[in-house]
Amino acid sequence: MNILIIGSGGREHAIAWKVAQSKKADKIYCAPGNAGISEVAECVPITAMEFDKLADFAESHDIGLTIVGMDDPLVGGVVDVFEKRGLRVFGPRKNAAIIEGSKAFSKELMKKYDIPTAAFETFTDADKAIEYLKGAKYPIVLKADGLALGKGVLIVQNFDEAKDGIKELMIDKKFGAAGNEIVIEEFLTGREVSVLCFCDGTNIKPMASAQDHKRAKDGDQGLNTGGMGNFSPSPFYTDEIASFCMENVYKKTMAAMKQEGRDFVGVLFVGLILTPEGPKVLEYNCRFGDPETQVVLPRMENDIVEVFEACIDGKLDQVDLKFKREACVCVVLASDGYPVKYEKGFEITGLENFKGKEGYYCFHAGTKFSEDGKVLTNGGRVLGISALGETLREARENAYKAVEWVNFDNKYMRHDIANAVINY
Numbered sequence: 001m002n003i004l005i006i007g008s009g010g011r012e013h014a015i016a017w018k019v020a021q022s023k024k025a026d027k028i029y030c031a032p033g034n035a036g037i038s039e040v041a042e043c044v045p046i047t048a049m050e051f052d053k054l055a056d057f058a059e060s061h062d063i064g065l066t067i068v069g070m071d072d073p074l075v076g077g078v079v080d081v082f083e084k085r086g087l088r089v090f091g092p093r094k095n096a097a098i099i100e101g102s103k104a105f106s107k108e109l110m111k112k113y114d115i116p117t118a119a120f121e122t123f124t125d126a127d128k129a130i131e132y133l134k135g136a137k138y139p140i141v142l143k144a145d146g147l148a149l150g151k152g153v154l155i156v157q158n159f160d161e162a163k164d165g166i167k168e169l170m171i172d173k174k175f176g177a178a179g180n181e182i183v184i185e186e187f188l189t190g191r192e193v194s195v196l197c198f199c200d201g202t203n204i205k206p207m208a209s210a211q212d213h214k215r216a217k218d219g220d221q222g223l224n225t226g227g228m229g230n231f232s233p234s235p236f237y238t239d240e241i242a243s244f245c246m247e248n249v250y251k252k253t254m255a256a257m258k259q260e261g262r263d264f265v266g267v268l269f270v271g272l273i274l275t276p277e278g279p280k281v282l283e284y285n286c287r288f289g290d291p292e293t294q295v296v297l298p299r300m301e302n303d304i305v306e307v308f309e310a311c312i313d314g315k316l317d318q319v320d321l322k323f324k325r326e327a328c329v330c331v332v333l334a335s336d337g338y339p340v341k342y343e344k345g346f347e348i349t350g351l352e353n354f355k356g357k358e359g360y361y362c363f364h365a366g367t368k369f370s371e372d373g374k375v376l377t378n379g380g381r382v383l384g385i386s387a388l389g390e391t392l393r394e395a396r397e398n399a400y401k402a403v404e405w406v407n408f409d410n411k412y413m414r415h416d417i418a419n420a421v422i423n424y
Contacts, residue, residue, distance in 0.1 A: 001064030003305070004057070005030045005041065006048050006078065010332075010365035010384040011290035012069040015304075016041045017363070018297045019067070022305035029061065035375045036364025036383075048073045051081040058087050065090065067308060071147055074266075074286050075101035090308045092199075092266040092286050096257060099264070100286040103183045104145045113256035115249055116280040120185035126170040129182060133162040139187040144169050146178030153224060155187065190275040192282065193234045194292050197250055197270060198307055200316035201263035204254045206246070208299050208323040209237040210292040211421070216339060218416045225339045226381060229417030231329045231392060232295040236274055236421075245272065245279055253284070265311055294363050294384045295328040329395040329418045330386040331403050332365070336412040338380035346377045346409040353405035359388040360402050377408050393422040 003025050005016050013036050019025050020040040031054060033043030046053045048070050058066055066082060068074050068091035077094035091097075099106050110117040118141070123129035133140070142165045144152030152175045156162040169179035196207045210232040216222035249270060257264045269285035269292070297304070301322040310319045335342035344366070354362045363386060366379015385403045389395030396418040403413060 001025070002027045002062050003029070004054070004061070004063045004066040005033075005037075005069060006054060006066065006073055007069030008032050008034050008037075008048070009069070009290055010363040010381065011288050011293040013037045013363040013365070014293045014297045014361075014384075015067060015069055015288065017361070018300065018304045022303045024303065024305040024309075029057075029063070031057065034364045034378070035367040035369050036362065038369075048078075049076060051076070051078045054078065055081055055085050055087060058082065059085065064088060065305065065308060067091070068266075069288060071097075071100055071285065071287050075147060088312060090266060090312060092264050093262075096262045096264040096266075097286040098262070099257065099268070099284045101147060102145055102181075103143050103283065104181050106284050107183055107185070109253075109256055109260070110281060113252055113259075115252050115256070116278065118185040118188050118280060118282070120183050122181060122183050124181045126166050129166050129170065129184065130163055132184065133159060133166070136162070136184070137186070138162075141185045141187050142166065142169060143183040143185065144175045144178040145181035145183060146175070148175035148178045152178055188273050188275050188280060188282070190273045191234070191236045193237045193272045193274060194230075194289055195237070195245070195270045195272060196289060196292060196296055197268045198311055198316055198319075198321070199254060199264045199266060199268050200311040200314045201265045202254065202258065202314060203316040204250045204268065205316055205319065205321050206242070206250060207296050207321065208232050209234040209242075210289070210295050211236075212289070212292065213414060213417055216414075218414050223339055225334075227289070227291045228332045228334065228414045229330055230291045230295045231327065231395070231418040231421065232292075232299060233327065234421070235392070241274065241279055245270075249279065249281060290365075291330045291332060291363075291384045294330040294361070294386045296323075298328050298361055298386055298388060299323045299326065324388070326359075326388045326390060327392040327395040328386055328388050329392065329399040330363075330384045331399045331413055331417050332381050333383040333385060333403060333406070334381050334412045335366075335377055335379070336410040338412065342380055343410055344377050344379065348375045348377060348382070348406060348408045350406040351375060354402070357402075360398065361386040362402075362406065377410070382408065382411075392418055396422055
């Protein structure tokens with residue numbers, strides 16, 4: 001069948017790469033795509049938020065399946081637009097994507113259905129939020145309610161920082177309308193784990209665990225980013241913890257969404273923190289993570305298109321998800337200055353070094369072609385270099401070996417991805 005992927009980042013490149021291996025995939029398109037995606041799919045110049053144009057393209061090109069990679073179109077209702085036209089699409093409808101679109105909604109859902117999470121309060125008035133913070137225990141966490149590119153979370157150490165944070169989110173509107181409402185929640189300690197789950201509205205099946213590195217600089221210093229690297233599996237996500245989460249988080253979340261009339265079909269990203277009191281949910285996302293996808297899909301053995309279709313058809317219970325025993329590590333190559341200010345348009349060299357190298361992957365995030373066909377940097381996060389290994393230590397060594405195969409001006413990366421787990 002012909003397949004359309006919506007998005008333009010490293011996550012979408014990993015999805016396109018995996019879809020290209022499916023026996024069900026004939027012609028693959030990606031809107032709008034990037035330079036790397038063009039190696040496995042035909043890129044079309046339609047942005048992710050042009051829903052009617054995307055649906056028109058799907059109709060005119062006999063698209064049998066559309067896969068939505070990004071959060072913005074899902075929260076905006078692209079799936080509803082496609083379904084109204086009778087088009088087959090993978091992803092949650094707008095009323096289910098709210099689980100990521102509104103942190104206030106997701107926190108209230110967890111409270112109502114007894115899903116373990118941090119204690120919290122929500123505010124739409126900055127003065128009331130500041131008044132509440134006068135008596136708060138620090139550190140404490142401030143979260144913009146809406147989508148903020150993974151950056152709308154502030155951990156503040158005292159009242160003065162908290163007051164500045166409220167100003168940034170609610171008054172100065174650093175993240176726009178995302179800060180119209182905020183969530184203030186207790187600061188939890190423990191290791192964070194990301195678990196992506198396939199969902200068919202009733203059934204939920206977790207993929208292999210992963211662990212992200214959100215901060216821009218080594219040692220988890222600097223600003224929050226969309227993610228500077230990842231590894232899979234997390235050795236801290238034990239069988240016992242997985243079993244607890246299946247019963248107390250994953251199944252409960254699916255049942256809660258169904259009870260609310262918001263059946264969730266697609267990928268549910270569950271951000272967990274393993275506290276001394278047990279696992280708790282930090283956040284939900286309504287799609288594949290980035291760069292979690294770049295370490296999970298290289299380990300996945302299933303035909304991903306078959307899994308997508310099982311989710312759409314409500315037959316996920318008939319799928320046996322399988323993942324390689326090997327570990328995978330991804331190191332993000334960014335533009336120096338990310339996530340604040342950075343330059344674009346530098347030529348990327350050495351991409352050919354990945355050709356024929358089994359177990360090594362170069363997923364493009366922010367890239368484009370120049371007029372004369374060269375690949376240029378075109379974003380804050382430029383490439384995700386992933387590598388497999390028999391152990392996390394070996395996968396890490398392979399990934400850091402491979403980052404030297406490519407170069408561009410302003411190339412920046414963290415040097416400590418997966419450091420904490422190489423002895424496990």
